[in-house]
Amino acid sequence: MKFNKRVSFLVIFFLLFILTITPRSVVEDFSFPCYRDEEVYISCGTAYVLNSTPPVLCNFEHPPFAKYFIGLFxxxxxxxxxxxxxxxxxxxxxxxxxxxxxxxNWICGVIVFLFFSFDTIVFNTHRFLLLDPVALFFTLLSVY
Structure with missing residues (x-):
């Protein structure tokens, strides 16, 4: 019975997330302007991956891991x-x-998940290829 509850909660989270995040990040993305940071991270990331450019030669202000991530994908x-x-x-x-x-207490977890999913900062930072979403994910993963 516990397995069914866990699966149902994950399915509910996934559906809520898809309904809230995906339309804004995928469909509407092409109608919004591209920020200069995103252009720099994409160009430097692809240069890192394709040309083996040293990170000190292209946008050395930030650590290169997220830019490798952006460039590869x-x-x-x-x-x-x-x-x-x-x-x-x-x-x-x-x-x-x-x-x-x-x-x-799973109710507290659901409330935090919903607050996170409906937050406009999450919409805005995950819609563009910036360094913050990668840093957020790996920070949360390290705490977990």
Whole structure:
């Protein structure tokens, strides 16, 4: 019975997340302007991956891991979908963390997941290929 509850909660989270995040990040993305940061991260990331450019020669202000991430998935053509997946995975990690901190109370986890999913900052940062979503995911993963 517990397995069915876990599966149903994950399905509900996934559906809520898809209904809230995906339309804004995938469909509406092409009607919004591209920010200069995104252009720089994509060009430097693809230069890192394709040309083995040293990180000190292209946008050395930030650590290169997220730019490698952006460059690799931009070359494959799935970078925006990966960012939607990062947002979903970050929400699930938040749910698991809060559920663990609250002594197994899943309602607190669901509330935090919903707040995270409907937050406009999450929409805006995961819609563009920026460094923050990668940093958020790996920070939450390290805490978990």
């Amino acid at each position: 931009s070359i494959l053509g799935i970078a925006r979908f990966i960012y939607v997946g990062l947002a979903l995975a970050s929400g699930v990690l938040l749910y698991l963390l809060v559920r663990g901190f609250s002594g197994g």
